[in-house]
Amino acid sequence: MGTFRRNDQVIVIAGDDRGKSGRLLKVFRDKDRVIVERVNFVKRHTRARSAGQQGGVIEREAPMHVSNVMHLCAKCQMGVRITVKKTAEGKRERFCKRCGELIPRVL
Numbered sequence: 001m002g003t004f005r006r007n008d009q010v011i012v013i014a015g016d017d018r019g020k021s022g023r024l025l026k027v028f029r030d031k032d033r034v035i036v037e038r039v040n041f042v043k044r045h046t047r048a049r050s051a052g053q054q055g056g057v058i059e060r061e062a063p064m065h066v067s068n069v070m071h072l073c074a075k076c077q078m079g080v081r082i083t084v085k086k087t088a089e090g091k092r093e094r095f096c097k098r099c100g101e102l103i104p105r106v107l
């Protein structure tokens with residue numbers, strides 16, 4: 001779980017959305033769950049709360065377990081495992097275990 005950060009590019013490796021990739025919108029560290037942009041849509045029924053507001057069905061991304069996603073390496077173009085290494089400057093950075101490419105942290 002520790003290596004996933006918001007805005008990371010991931011690929012879904014299990015479930016109905018297997019093979020889809022997207023950006024991590026949210027990481028629920030305590031629950032081991034993540035929300036991936038445009039993946040795992042669920043329909044939610046809403047009721048009109050005030051006059052002029054429409055009830056209906058909205059679709060939203062639902063959280064999924066972190067074991068269903070892998071980091072997407074831009075170079076490998078596939079789901080990869082990550083290794084964390086200290087750089088020469090003493091910063092802890094994440095690297096693709098397969099090709100060694102830096103997995104940048106996007107803020």
Ligand SMILES: [Zn+2]
Nearest residue numbers: 073076096099
């Ligand atoms: Zn790679």
